[in-house]
Structures are given as structure tokens and as C-alpha cells.
Amino acid sequence: MLNLVWLIPALPLAGFLLIFLFGRILGEPRAGILATLMTASSFVVVVGVYLDLLSRTAEERHHVVTLFSWLPVGSLHVDMALLADPLSITMALFITGIGTLIHLYAIGYMHGDPKFSKFFLYLNLFVFSMLMLVLGENLLVTFLGWEGVGACSYFLISFWHTRDSAATAGKKAFVTNRVGDWGMMVAMFLAFSSVGTLSYAGINAAATGGKIAAVTATGIAMMLFVGACGKSAQLPLYIWLPDAMEGPTPVSALIHAATMVTSGVFLLTRMSPVLHASYPWLGDVIATVGALTALFAATIAVAQTDIKKVLAYSTVSQLGFMFLAIGSGAYVAAIFHMVTHAFFKALLFLGSGSVIHGMHHEQDMRKMGALRKLMPITGFTFIIGWLAIAGIPPFAGFWSKDEILLAAFANNRLLWLIGVVTALLTAYYMTRQVIMVFFGEARWHDHAEENGAHGDHTPHESPWTMVAPLVVLAGLSIAGGVLQLPFSHSTKFLEHWLEPVIGHSEVSIAGSWADSNKWLLLVVAVLIAVGGVVASIAVYAKGKFKIIEPKILADAWRYDSAVSAIVGGPGRAAFNGVAAFDAKVVDGAVNGIGTEVRAASGLLRKIQSGLVRSYAFVIGLGAVVLLAWFLLRGIL
Amino acid sequence: MELFVFVVAAAMVLAGAVGVVTRSNPVHAAMSLVLTLFGIAVMFVAHNAHFLAAVQVIVYAGAIVVLFLFVIMLLGVDKAEDLSVEPITNQRPLAAIIGVGISAIVIAAIISSRAGLGASGQGVNQTTVDSPDANIRQLARVIFSDNVFAFEITSVLLLVAVIGTVVMARKTKSVGTGK
Amino acid sequence: MSAMLSVAQPTSTWYLILSAVLFGIGIIGVMVRRNPLIMFMCIELMLNAVNLSFVALSSQIANINGQVAVFFVLVVAAAEVVVGLGIIVSIMRRRTTVTVDDMSGLKG
Numbered sequence: 001m002l003n004l005v006w007l008i009p010a011l012p013l014a015g016f017l018l019i020f021l022f023g024r025i026l027g028e029p030r031a032g033i034l035a036t037l038m039t040a041s042s043f044v045v046v047v048g049v050y051l052d053l054l055s056r057t058a059e060e061r062h063h064v065v066t067l068f069s070w071l072p073v074g075s076l077h078v079d080m081a082l083l084a085d086p087l088s089i090t091m092a093l094f095i096t097g098i099g100t101l102i103h104l105y106a107i108g109y110m111h112g113d114p115k116f117s118k119f120f121l122y123l124n125l126f127v128f129s130m131l132m133l134v135l136g137e138n139l140l141v142t143f144l145g146w147e148g149v150g151a152c153s154y155f156l157i158s159f160w161h162t163r164d165s166a167a168t169a170g171k172k173a174f175v176t177n178r179v180g181d182w183g184m185m186v187a188m189f190l191a192f193s194s195v196g197t198l199s200y201a202g203i204n205a206a207a208t209g210g211k212i213a214a215v216t217a218t219g220i221a222m223m224l225f226v227g228a229c230g231k232s233a234q235l236p237l238y239i240w241l242p243d244a245m246e247g248p249t250p251v252s253a254l255i256h257a258a259t260m261v262t263s264g265v266f267l268l269t270r271m272s273p274v275l276h277a278s279y280p281w282l283g284d285v286i287a288t289v290g291a292l293t294a295l296f297a298a299t300i301a302v303a304q305t306d307i308k309k310v311l312a313y314s315t316v317s318q319l320g321f322m323f324l325a326i327g328s329g330a331y332v333a334a335i336f337h338m339v340t341h342a343f344f345k346a347l348l349f350l351g352s353g354s355v356i357h358g359m360h361h362e363q364d365m366r367k368m369g370a371l372r373k374l375m376p377i378t379g380f381t382f383i384i385g386w387l388a389i390a391g392i393p394p395f396a397g398f399w400s401k402d403e404i405l406l407a408a409f410a411n412n413r414l415l416w417l418i419g420v421v422t423a424l425l426t427a428y429y430m431t432r433q434v435i436m437v438f439f440g441e442a443r444w445h446d447h448a449e450e451n452g453a454h455g456d457h458t459p460h461e462s463p464w465t466m467v468a469p470l471v472v473l474a475g476l477s478i479a480g481g482v483l484q485l486p487f488s489h490s491t492k493f494l495e496h497w498l499e500p501v502i503g504h505s506e507v508s509i510a511g512s513w514a515d516s517n518k519w520l521l522l523v524v525a526v527l528i529a530v531g532g533v534v535a536s537i538a539v540y541a542k543g544k545f546k547i548i549e550p551k552i553l554a555d556a557w558r559y560d561s562a563v564s565a566i567v568g569g570p571g572r573a574a575f576n577g578v579a580a581f582d583a584k585v586v587d588g589a590v591n592g593i594g595t596e597v598r599a600a601s602g603l604l605r606k607i608q609s610g611l612v613r614s615y616a617f618v619i620g621l622g623a624v625v626l627l628a629w630f631l632l633r634g635i636l
Numbered sequence: 637m638e639l640f641v642f643v644v645a646a647a648m649v650l651a652g653a654v655g656v657v658t659r660s661n662p663v664h665a666a667m668s669l670v671l672t673l674f675g676i677a678v679m680f681v682a683h684n685a686h687f688l689a690a691v692q693v694i695v696y697a698g699a700i701v702v703l704f705l706f707v708i709m710l711l712g713v714d715k716a717e718d719l720s721v722e723p724i725t726n727q728r729p730l731a732a733i734i735g736v737g738i739s740a741i742v743i744a745a746i747i748s749s750r751a752g753l754g755a756s757g758q759g760v761n762q763t764t765v766d767s768p769d770a771n772i773r774q775l776a777r778v779i780f781s782d783n784v785f786a787f788e789i790t791s792v793l794l795l796v797a798v799i800g801t802v803v804m805a806r807k808t809k810s811v812g813t814g815k
Numbered sequence: 816m817s818a819m820l821s822v823a824q825p826t827s828t829w830y831l832i833l834s835a836v837l838f839g840i841g842i843i844g845v846m847v848r849r850n851p852l853i854m855f856m857c858i859e860l861m862l863n864a865v866n867l868s869f870v871a872l873s874s875q876i877a878n879i880n881g882q883v884a885v886f887f888v889l890v891v892a893a894a895e896v897v898v899g900l901g902i903i904v905s906i907m908r909r910r911t912t913v914t915v916d917d918m919s920g921l922k923g
Contacts, residue, residue, distance in 0.1 A: 608921070608922055609919065609922050610918075610919030610920060610921050610922025611724060611915075611916055611919050611922075612854075612915045612918070612919075613724060613727060613845070613846050613847075613849070613915060613916070614724060614727075616842075616845050616846050617727070617730050617731065617734060617846055620731075620734035620735075620738065620842055620846065621734060623734075623738060624734055624737045624738055624741065627738065627741045627742065627745075628737075628741055630745075631741055631744060631745055631748075638824060638825055639824065639825055642825040642829060642830075646829075646833050649833065649837060650833075650836065650837070650840075653837055653840040653841070653844075653860050654840065656840075656844060656853065656856050656857060656860060657840060657843060657844035657847065657848065657857065662850055662852050662853055665852075665853050665856055666856065669856045669859060669860070672837075672860060672863065673859075673863065676863050676866065676867055679830065679867060679870070679871075680870055683830075683870050683871060683873070683874045684874065685870050685873070685874075685882050685885075687882075688866075688870065688882055688885050688886065688889075691886070691889055692866075692889070695889055695893060696859070696863075696889075696892075699893070700859070700892070700893060700896050703896060703897070703900060704852060704855070704856065704896075704900070707852060707900050707903065707904060708852060710904065711903075711904065711907045717848070717849060717850050717853075717914075722847075723849075723916050724916070727846060727847065728847055730846070731842070731843045731846035731847050732843060734842055734843070734846065735839040735840065735842040735843035735846075736839060738835075738838060738839050738842060739835045739836050739838065739839030742831075742835035742838070743832050743835050743836075746828055746831045746832060746835065747828070747832075750828050771882075774879050775879060775882055775883065775886070778879050778880065778883050779883055779886065783883055783887075786887065790887060790890045790891075793890065793891070793894050794890065794893070794894055796894075797893075797894035797895075797897045797898050798897065800898055800901065801897050801898055801900070801901030802901075804898075804901040804902060804904075804905045805901045805904045805905055807908070
């Protein structure tokens with residue numbers, strides 16, 4: 001089964017090609033069904049590979065399938081090779097699993113869209129790229145997937161490109177991601193120049209064996225972190241993710257919540273030996289950036305009124321948690337949170353999509369309310385997602401967030417405090433969202449007309465293709481925590497599973513104060529989560545306190561507009577200066593050379609008389625001179 | 637006897653060559669070319685290259701010169717060329733320098749290296765009464781063994797030339813001026 | 816008389832000198848004549864000059880390969896004449912002039 005690893009990305013690619021060729025003939029809904037089937041069969045293959053890996057011993061859980069030699073250039077030798085190991089298969093499992101559910105959901109959500117088949121074309125291409133990213137055996141294959149998901153993200157954000165805001169959001173995501181891609185490329189260059197290979201096995205072995213100097217390792221890891229910041233929307237490059245909500249909601253769920261944005265976390269985990277070999281301050285930098293992003297985004301989410309914007313900032317915040325874990329050396333916790341986050345955030349996004357669908361494309365939460373009774377399944381599953389992200393036991397988010405906070409406490413108590421405040425805010429704004437959307441009084445009557453809703457104004461429950469994924473994801477959000485339970489060593493399944501990949505770099509907290517008092521910290525986390533929920537209920541449901549939603553938070557701390565002001569003002573002036581330099585000096589030099597060559601050729605072209613007999617004379621002259629030279633040299 | 641043959645043949649060759657260059661009427665020039673080609677054929681016979689002599693007469697005199705004459709007649713360019721004027725300055729003196737120069741240098745090389753050449757007629761089969769086709773047989777053996785690949789390629793070359801010429805010389809309805 | 820004749824046996828050198836002269840005449844013809852057909856004939860003269868030297872040297876150094884070379888030169892000459900005359904025919908269809916000096920459209 002392990003040798004069939006290539007089938008995992010090949011099936012979505014086949015789906016992409018089939019829809020590319022026959023998309024118009026297939027039409028709705030067959031294109032969607034085909035895409036869903038391809039992703040589903042890819043999931044089946046992943047499960048097969050997973051079971052095969054599971055049947056082996058920990059040391060043998062590393063299988064490379066080389067498809068062909070991709071770049072044999074001198075000492076740079078890169079194979080198109082896929083790697084099946086616990087980390088990549090974990091990623092592939094939830095990418096294809098959640099991907100299938102979201103494909104199914106999208107069949108209902110995109111119903112009636114004129115570009116129905118094109119949507120699934122991009123979606124399958126995305127799944128292919130994402131699988132290449134996680135299954136790649138070397139940095140370059142990963143980079144191929146990395147750029148592929150970036151391109152798909154761009155296509156899908158601006159899927160409704162006739163809307164100006166969607167086109168702009170797509171461009172913004174693309175440009176911001178370039179900064180991150182630059183970091184990743186520099187990291188590759190550094191890795192190749194210092195290790196001489198791009199394969200993970202080679203680089204990680206060199207890092208583990210101490211063959212990479214600490215300063216080089218720090219440089220590589222730093223640049224990888226820059227790349228991860230761009231892809232995973234960390235400070236200061238997070239700005240594209242909230243705008244990416246312009247895309248269709250299944251895209252937000254798949255790309256901008258569950259899979260693509262976590263690829264930065266994946267990359268740092270994959271290269272964890274290099275991080276381990278770096279200077280210790282790098283971990284602090286990553287953890288600090290992660291914690292600050294988490295807090296920063298959580299404060300913004302408190303004041304957002306768009307149902308998807310809240311979830312977007314929440315995603316940024318949760319990604320910050322994952323980076324906090326990575327910086328603290330808790331890679332297992334990062335992956336654990338990535339998986340549970342994929343479950344509940346996909347659920348929340350799909351739930352919000354179901355709400356938007358039912359509300360005739362209304363996204364403003366101020367115009368919703370009391371939807372619980374009209375959309376019972378959506379409401380019920382959304383509430384499960386809310387409990388999971390808020391950190392209420394025994395839902396999935398509680399276990400993974402607690403794991404991260406534990407590692408953060410052992411690493412740095414200030415960062416732990418930031419994490420706890422963020423957890424409080426998370427519970428607060430998610431409760432606010434649930435109350436605004438599903439409880440309280442119905443506020444949608446007054447707005448139905450201006451929305452252009454036609455016929456029945458009443459929100460309605462979504463079709464089964466959309467509801468079924470919600471139910472499955474809700475189940476996963478409830479039970480996801482069993483992957484890694486802190487009760488005893490033997491219940492930490494994920495840790496044992498990932499042991500062969502990151503066991504070397506994982507920082508153990510065993511024996512520390514945090515470890516021995518982890519039940520205390522657990523209780524604190526529960527109290528914080530419940531506190532956030534209660535506070536929010538008091539404010540939004542009971543109206544006991546005044547609603548505090550400062551304008552500056554709704555404007556995302558004016559960070560976005562500040563960036564625009566800097567790039568638009570001094571930035572533009574600087575660009576104009578560069579452009580003038582380019583026009584005058586660079587172009588001047590180029591044009592000057594051109595003018596000189598033109599003048600010289602004007603003189604030379606007179607030789608070309610066009611008279612064949614003159615050319616014959618020149619040929620003859622050449623022959624005479626050559627023969628004379630031979631004769632004089634005595635060759636003839 | 638050989639001297640006599642050489643003198644007559646050389647006279648034919650040179651007279652024909654001078655005629656090609658100097659006769660203003662293209663038809664006369666073509667006739668002079670035939671004279672040269674026959675002279676060369678005679679010299680081939682003198683060197684026992686009977687096969688080549690035959691080919692020289694058949695292909696050159698029989699096919700190529702006839703082709704020349706056809707084209708001359710087809711295009712109606714059998715008007716005499718005015719050789720008294722030369723549009724390009726100094727072209728004739730330069731031509732003379734080049735022509736005489738090449739001949740002189742080659743002759744100088746021939747004479748200076750004359751001693752280096754061996755005796756004549758040892759490895760080339762002579763035609764005798766017993767084996768009248770010895771030369772052809774020897775030539776055929778070399779062409780169809782050592783040079784068989786080149787020989788096959790020349791057939792492709794000729795095919796390409798024929799097709800190319802047909803394509804070029806065909807009157808196209810849209811482009812042709814319809815003369 | 817017979818002794819005189821035997822002294823005056825034409826050797827290969829004679830043929831080679833004749834070939835050189837013929838080649839020179841051909842060159843002069845190419846450079847002097849303006850009719851493309853006659854330029855072609857002059858090129859044929861040069862080819863024949865080379866053929867003559869091949870055959871002369873072939874019997875001189877006793878190697879049949881010289882005659883094989885002549886055989887191939889004949890083939891190439893035939894192909895060259897066919898293509899060249901095809902070009903001339905297609906050019907002459909478009910213009911009435913007959914000299915190569917008028918075909919100088921490709922000048923710089």
C-alpha cells in the first residue's frame with residue numbers, strides 16, 4: 001500500500017484534468033460529484049497508507065516513493081519524490097477527509113452558480129497542490145505545492161471576480177504571500193548552500209548530527225518562519241486572511257481555515273530539527289510572534305460584525321496559538337491543535353456558510369438572530385463548534401488548547417498569560433457570535449427587502465449535502481480530543497504516532513513545575529473559558545453590561561489602513577524614485593548602447609550592397625588569401 | 637598519342653570555357669559549355685574513368701545543358717547581354733585579379749609539390765580486352781559498400797530537390813502575377 | 816619521334832594545371848557575367864575543374880575513391896542546377912529584368 005502514495009495527489013489531479021477538459025459537458029452537479037469522488041477516493045488511499053504505516057514499527061514508518069528525477073543539475077539533484085511518514089499522512093488524512101466533506105458541502109452551496117464546474121476545478125487543483133505540499137520529500141516539491149496552493153487561493157478568493165472587493169482581496173493575498181514565498185526561497189538557498197541537498201531527510205539528518213552551524217540553522221529557520229508567517233497569516237503579514245473571506249464560504253473553510261493556512265505550521269514541524277539546532281532565542285521569537293498574533297487577532301474579533309470576519313480573525317488567533325506551541329518546542333501540541341482546529345473551524349465556517357445561504361447572502365450578524373429554530377441542524381452543530389473553540393471540556397478544542405498553554409507555561413509564563421487572555425477573549429467573541437446569530441430576537445425582517453431577497457424571506461435550512469458535512473464535523477469536534485488525552489502517557493496517541501518525526505526536537509516538560517501542576521492549569525483554563533462565555537452571555541444575552549466594541553477594534557487597530565498609508569504615501573514616493581532611476585539611468589544605459597550599436601551598424605550596413613557579384617568577389621578574395629597563406633606556410 | 641589527345645581535349649575545354657564567359661547570347665554560352673563538358677569527358681576516358689565519362693556526357697551534356705536551354709527558351713531570355721558596360725566599379729579588373737590569382741597559386745602549389753606524387757595508374761583497375769568493365773565494377777564495389785549510406789542519402793537529396801523545385805516553380809493562383 | 820612523344824607524355828601535373836586554369840576562368844565568369852543562367856554555367860565550369868583534378872589525382876595515387884567523389888559531385892551538381900533554375904524561373908516570373916544586379920533588394 002505504501003507504494004501507492006503517488007495515487008494520493010494523482011487522484012485530485014486527475015479530477016482537475018477531467019473537469020478542465022470536460023467541465024462544461026459535465027455541468028452541474030456532475031462536475032461537483034466527480035471532484036468529490038476524486039477527493040474521497042484519495043482519502044481512501046490515505047487511510048490505506050495510514051493503516052500500512054500503523055502496521056510497521058516506529059523506525060520503519062518512513063517511506064519514500066521517487067517518481068522521477070526532476071532537476072539533475074550539477075550538484076543540485078532534486079527528485080520528484082513523495083514521503084509517507086506519520087506527519088505527512090496525518091496532514092493528508094485531514095486534508096482529504098475534510099476536503100471531501102467540503103467538496104460535498106460545496107455542491108449544495110454553489111448551486112446555481114454559473115461557474116459551478118470551474119469552482120470544483122480549482123478546488124481539486126487546490127487539494128492536489130496541498131497534498132504535494134505535505135507529501136513532498138524535499139523542500140522543492142513542497143515549494144511546488146506551496147506555490148500551487150497560493151495560486152489556487154488567489155483564484156478562489158477572487159472567484160467572483162466581477163465584484164471589485166473580491167478581485168482586490170485576491171491581489172492582496174497574492175502580494176502578501178509573495179513576501180512569505182521570498183522567505184521560503186531564501187531558506188531553500190541557504191539549506192542547499194550549507195547542506196548540499198534539499199531533501200528533508202538530508203537536511204534534518206545534518207541538523208540532528210550537528211553538521212549545520214547554529215548560525216546557519218538559525219538563518220534557515222528564520223527564513224522558513226518568514227515564509228510560514230506569510231502563508232499562515234501571522235503578524236505582520238496576517239492582513240490578507242480577513243480579506244480572503246471575499247471568496248465562497250467552502251473556500252474559506254477549506255483553504256483559509258483548515259488546510260492551507262496551517263502549511264506554515266507544518267513546514268516548521270517538518271524542519272523541526274533545524275529549529276532545534278538554532279539559537280534558543282529563535283524559539284522565543286516564534287512563540288512571541290504567535291502569542292501576540294493570537295491576542296491581537298482575538299481583540300479585533302471582539303468587535304467584528306461580519307459573520308465570516310469574526311471567524312477569520314479567530315483563525316488568525318488560533319494559528320497564533322500553533323506558533324506559540326512551535327516556539328515553545330511543543331510540536332505535537334501544534335499538530336494536535338492544527339487537527340482539532342481544522343475540525344471545528346471548518347465546522348464553524350461551513351455553519352456560517354449555511355447561515356449565509358439560508359439568509360440569502362446576508363453576512364452582517366446585526367441583521368440575524370433567533371435562527372436556532374429556523375435552522376435547527378446548523379444551529380446545533382454551530383453550537384458544538386462554538387463550545388469546541390471556546391475551550392469547554394470535553395470538546396476537541398479544550399484538549400489541544402490546554403496542551404499548548406501547558407507548554408507555554410513551561411517555556412515562558414508571560415506568554416502563557418497572553419495565551420490565557422486570548423483564550424478568554426476567544427470564548428467571549430465566539431459566544432457573542434452565537435448569541436447574535438442564533439439567539440435573541442429576529443432582526444432579519446426589517447432587512448429582507450434591502451437584501452433583494454425574493455419570494456420567501458424567511459431563512460431556511462440548507463439541503464442535505466450541506467448539512468451532512470456539518471454533522472460529521474460536529475462529531476469530530478466533539479471527539480477530536482481523544483487523539484491526545486493528558487491523563488496518562490499511554491493515552492497520548494498523537495505523541496507516540498509523531499514520535500519518529502519530531503521526537504528528537506520535541507521539548508519535554510516532564511518534571512517541570514508545569515507538569516506536576518498540570519491539573520491546576522487545566523482548571524484555570526476551564527475557568528477562563530467558562531468566564532469568557534458567562535461574561536459574553538451577561539453582555540449580549542442579558543444586557544447587564546454595556547456593549548464595549550471600540551471603533552479601533554472594528555477597524556483592526558487601523559493596522560490595515562496604516563499599511564495602506566505607508567505603502568500609498570512614502571512607499572509610493574520611493575517607488576516613483578526607483579522608477580525614475582530605472583527610466584533615466586538603467587534605461588538610459590540600455591538605450592545608449594542601443595543608439596551606439598545602431599550608429600555603428602549604419603556604417604557597417606553599407607557593405608551589404610545586395611550585389612551578388614560583389615559578394616562573389618569577397619568570397620574569391622577570401623579564397624585567394626587563404627590559399628596564399630597556405631602556400632607561404634608550406635602546407636600546400 | 638596521349639599527348640595528342642590531351643592537347644585536343646585541353647583546347648576543347650579552354651575554348652568552351654572562354655566561350656561560356658565571353659559569348660553574350662546565353663544559347664551560345666550553353667553550347668560552349670557542352671564543348672567544355674565533352675573535353676572533360678575525353679580526359680576522363682584518358683584516365684580510364686569510363687563510367688564517369690559516360691555519366692558526364694549523359695547527365696551533364698544530356699540533361700543539365702538541356703535543362704539550361706529549356707529555361708532559356710521558357711523565359712525568353714535568349715537576348716544578347718550587353719557586355720560592353722560594367723555597372724559595378726572595378727569589377728572586371730578585380731575579377732581578373734581573383735581568377736588569375738587563384739589559378740596562379742594553385743599552379744604554384746601543384747608544381748612545387750609535383751615530386752611528392754607517386755607514379756600513375758597502380759591501384760585503379762585498367763580496362764582491358766579481357767575485362768572491359770573492370771573500372772565500373774571497381775567503382776560500384778566502393779560505392780555500394782563503403783559509401784552506401786552516402787549513396788542512399790543522395791537519393792533523398794535528389795527527391796528533395798525535385799519536390800522543392802516543383803513547389804517553387806509552380807504558379808500560385810493568389811500570389812502569381814498571371815503573366 | 817617515338818622517343819620525343821614518350822618524353823612528352825602528359826602527366827597528372829598537366830591535367831591539374833588545366834584544372835586550375837579552368838577554375839580561374841569559372842571564377843572570372845561568375846564575377847563578370849550578369850545573366851544568372853550564365854553564372855550557373857560558370858559554376859558548372861568550376862565543378863568540372865574540380866572533377867578533373869579528382870580524376871587525375873585518382874589515377875595518380877591509385878585510389879578509386881577520387882572517382883567516387885566525382886560521382887557524388889555530379890549528383891550534387893544536378894540537384895543544385897535543378898533548385899537554382901527553379902529559383903530563377905520563379906524570380907523571372909515576377910520581374911522582367913534578367914540581370915543579377917537588379918536583384919539587390921536585400922541590401923543594407
